[in-house]
Amino acid sequence: MANATPSPPPDGRRVRAALLHKVCGDDDMFALGSAVARVVQMSTSDDQGTHDLAHYVLSDVALTQRVLRLANTVRYRTAAGTAVTTVSRAISLLGFDNVRTVALAMLLVDALASSDHAYSVRVELEASLCASLVGREMARHSFYQGAEEASIGALFKNLGALLVASHEHDRYREIQALLGTGKHTPAQAAQMILGCSLDALSEAVLGEWKIPDVIVRAQRPLDPGALKVAVNRGEWMRQVASFSLEVARLMAKTATPSDTPEAQALLARYGTALNLGAAELDELFESVAFEMTSLLQSMNLQPVPRRAPDEDKNGLPNVLLLATLGGGKEEEQGAYPSGKPKNxxxxxxxxxxxxxxxxxxxxxxxxxxxxxxxxxxxxxxxxxxxxxxxxxxxxxxxxxxxxxxxxxxxxxxxxxxxxxxxxxxxxxxxxxxxxxxxxxxxxxxxxxxxxxxxxxxxxxxxxxxxxxxxxxxxxxxxxxxxxxxxxxxxxxxxxxxxxxxxxxxxxxxxxxxxxxxx
The missing domain is CATH 3.30.450.40 (GAF domain)
Structure with a gap:
């Protein structure tokens, strides 16, 4: 039968080990990990951190264009009054943490967009981007010092699924098939196929990349049922990371997430812990949807079409899907032989x-x-x-x-x-x-x-x-x-x-x- 449940591999741990070796041993992924660690560790506490971030962005022409596009989208352009033309001004306008998270998101996009499985990767990338925006919104209302790191924890909450979609697509499809039966949770499905949960995979990879412990620990799963108010920042970041990805998944499924049973389930589970009521959740959905539109515009991305992962072979050819991921190059201005722009x-x-x-x-x-x-x-x-x-x-x-x-x-x-x-x-x-x-x-x-x-x-x-x-x-x-x-x-x-x-x-x-x- 076409929809038969796939059989788990005889030794899921070997799948997990092979995937970890591929992800952490590959030269390109090692370079990705080094770049991610460098950006994550840039500090907001002094002027040097801002300079380091500006220098990092300017060293990548495509990233520079994306950050400037974001600073010039409707929301931020209105606030600025005039066009933003420098990265330093963009960091000042958008905020250090916003630009840092955009840079991290672009690292993931650029490293994984060349996958042969463009649609699946794109679905998971969009979930990661959306989760990071939810995390940022939650940080705005938090009293914890350093709450902005929640957006990074939320961005990486989906790293396991993203890497499986990119590097082990057959396993990814098997996990999706198990989920499609409605009989397994994501953790159970991943455990059967990979020998570990996707959260554990995310945590393992971030650990290999030497990411700070507070972000690594934010990937750990929560106990089932209604959650209590966190007793410290680390526990709060775990709650926010999990909540952010669930919101991102819900928003990807429907244009009206407020009117769904899933929204009520979110309130029942996270409402007390994160001080959320129906009004606050509606406002969150609206704000994140607007931010997501601005972020996708800055990257020259169209929202991913809602269709099943097994349709990878249909629709646009992969080469065109990948073209929409790359952001495209702006038309270059002429320059003198010295390198000085003519404009x-x-x-x-x-x-x-x-x-x-x-x-x-x-x-x-x-x-x-x-x-x-x-x-x-x-x-x-x-x-x-x-x-x-x-x-x-x-x-x-x-x-x-x-x-x-x-x-x-x-x-x-x-x-x-x-x-x-x-x-x-x-x-x-x-x-x-x-x-x-x-x-x-x-x-x-x-x-x-x-x-x-x-x-x-x-x-x-x-x-x-x-x-x-x-x-x-x-x-x-x-x-x-x-x-x-x-x-x-x-x-x-x-x-x-x-x-x-x-x-x-x-x-x-x-x-x-x-x-x-x-």
Whole structure:
């Protein structure tokens, strides 16, 4: 019979072991785990965490486009008033945790979208994305410190099903067939086929990836029946992760989840523990549905059609389904041989508007403004490396504090020079000290020139020997030299910087100086 219940494998534990070996031993999955761990461990507690996240997003063109699309969807664009053109501004607008969760979701999408079983993977990906949004909504109403991690715990609650769909699709179909009989819970079905529950698989994989324990423990199943109020944050995160995935599954089944017996069952099980009534649950459904639409739009995804997993072979060919997952590449603007975009003026103007609005809102720290300007210079002018250098009086030097670009961390560590020129006050002035002493913005289109080479300090020649063109923008308030912006390319830039672009660059620097002024 076509619908016969599949027979469990003779040794489910061997299936589990083989799957774990495949997931954790595969080079691509190892890289995924390393990237996931890196993003998860980015901290919201200091400015460095925000910089690390912005740098991570900017290192991936597709992810940059997706984050900016999300910041420019109806909800956030209305709040911002003007188009958001920098990742730094997007993080400020969307929130650190929102952008971090989007980055994690994109890691899963990009790593698993090449599966031969596009529809099944897409169903599970959408459940993961939706669950993360439910977790974020629950965190907004929580009094726990660090509650935002609930969105990450919820995102990974479905990791086991996602990996099985991608890597062991035959086993995935067998689990779905068992569930279709109505005689087994998801945990029972997975135990019969895999030798472990999907929750246990998620927990095992996250443990292999060295994800923090509080997120790993959030994958553990809950006791059956009505739940009591959690006694600590870890237990609350377990409740939220489980609740979030159940909500995501329900929302995937029906356009009107409020009017279903499943919604009443959710209230009976989670209502007391999570302080939810019918009104709050309806509001949650509405809010998450809206957020899900914005998130899918930002990724250029259409909502997955509601059909059975055994229809993988019908409808759109896999290659087209996968095309809808990739987000697509934006039409690229032309660039000069140096790498400078030909629409640099428009990009600079958008950055000026972005930063001006940041400062006008009065809700952003000086560091946020500095990072937004640094990012605008880096992207709008097509540099390979860009950094902001600030005075460190205790160390007696100017030192790079934040950077974007190839090898940013390595170069940043070496980008430091003394407060005073090597030859004293009267001699040995190099290009950087001269720029600050004269408060002169320098746009060097050919760093190979003998006269320019003579003014470059030895540390710069050693650290960045291939810099062919660069800019130096001193940060001087009154007569106090605070530091500078520096950015370079590995190609000559004979196109130069026309007057309109120069004015916009000075306007960007002016915003930083205004923010730094006492």
């Amino acid at each position: 640099a003026r428009d990009l600079l103007l958008a950055g000026v508007q972005d930063v001006t609005q940041m400062r006008a809102s009065g809700q952003h720290k000086v560091n946020d403004v500095v990072m937004a300007v640094l990012e605008t210079l880096y992207t709008a002018l097509g540099f390979r490396f860009a950094t902001v250098v600030l005075k460190d009086v205790r160390a007696g030097q100017y030192r790079a504090r934040a950077s974007f670009g190839l090898g940013a961390t390595r170069v940043q560590d070496g980008f430091a020079f003394p407060l005073a020129p090597a030859g004293g006050e009267k001699g040995g002035r190099d290009l950087f000290h001269l720029a600050m002493e004269n408060d002169a913005d320098l746009m060097i289109s050919d760093a190979r020139s003998a006269k320019i080479r003579a003014l470059l300090p030895a540390w710069h020649k050693a650290l960045l020997p291939d810099a062919q063109s660069f800019i130096v923008l001193p940060l001087v308030v009154g007569k106090v030299q605070l530091g500078l912006f520096y950015a370079d390319r590995t190609e000559l830039a004979p196109e130069g910087v026309p007057a309109d672009e120069t004015a916009l660059i000075k306007a960007l620097k002016g915003q930083v100086l205004a923010a730094l002024a006492p």
